[in-house]
Amino acid sequence: MKLAFSTLGVPGLPLSEVTALATAHGYHGVELRAHPEEPVHTGLTAEQRADVAAAFKAAGLDVLGVAGYARVAAPGDDGPVLAEVRALVDLARDIGAPYVRVFPGGGDEQSAEEADATAARRLGTAAEYAADRGVRILLETHDSHRTGADAMRVLGLVGHRQVGALWDVMHTWLGGEQPVDSFAALSPHLGYVQVKDIASADDTTPVGLGAGVLPLTDVVEVLSRNGWDGWLCWEYEARWYADAAPLPGLLTPGREHLSRLLNESA
Incomplete structure (x- = not known):
């Protein structure tokens, strides 16, 4: 797996x-x-986008994905949401990223069935646009669709290869779903996996990988056992937690922890 x-x-x-x-x-x-x-961001000019792609190529690094904030299950008109998703897809194409992340964002103003249908309709519409640009849209396990089972209700309705899943291991765990069950639900659609660690279920302050309560060993084990060979992406949510330790000093220990888990599960 790549990190x-x-x-x-x-x-x-x-x-x-x-x-x-x-x-x-x-x-x-x-x-x-x-x-x-x-x-x-989506406001970059064509020249600026080319510069981003060139910078990563020169460094020998991949741009894994564009993490956007479109909420595909949110109440309201489809037009603004689809425009936001399309802008993210164009950005991803221009900088060489294979994936775009979107959120569910169903909220409390509609039933689960209505949120599922809304998300599936919008993702299905956006799928052809993404296919023409060689980009895959990934629905993250998050907010109104926290577990793999939740996300699958939408993805099963979409049924398009260009729309898949992003497994955020914190949200599936907080939703009471075990890693083996999350993988079983998401594996037919899985784009990549966001790993992280947190202090506790009641305190989601980010901590170094292996220093918290999330079942990372079980996640890596189930991925390895099933021969999944994609990306593990560490999402350290420092933006939302002023007291979180700076990420740079944690990057090497985090990589070493993931590498150790991968070796042990091989």
Whole structure:
């Protein structure tokens, strides 16, 4: 498996420093948070997008994905949501990223069935657009669709290869789902896996990999046992936790921890 980290852990850091961190600490790629406060977002010009792609190529790194904030199950008109997803897909194509991350965002204003149908309709519409651009849209296990079983209700309705799943191991665990069950639900659609660690179920402050309560050993074991050979991306949510330790000092121990788990499960 290949290892990446998300720029959510180093908010606002210039790309030259992001690529230097990835190279220095032995990661194969980076997931780019797409937000106006970050160096990479949908407002970049064609020249700026080409510069992003060139910077990663020069560093010998992959851009794993564009982590967007479109909420495909949110109530309201389809138009603005589809426009946001398409803009993310175009950005991913232009910088050489194979994946775009979207959230469910179903909220409490509609039933689960209505949220499922809304998300599936929008993802199905966006799928052909993404296919034409060689990008895959991944629905993250998050918020209203926290578990693999939740996400599968949507993905089963979509039924398109260009729409898949992003397994956030914290959310499936907080949703009461065991890693073996999450993988069973998501494996037919799995794009990549976001790993992380947290202090406790009641305190989701990010900590170094292996220093918290998430079942990372079980996650890596089930992936390895089933021959899955994709990406593990460390999403360290420093952006939301002012007291979190700085990510750069944790990157090498985190990579070593994941490598150890991979070796033990081989």
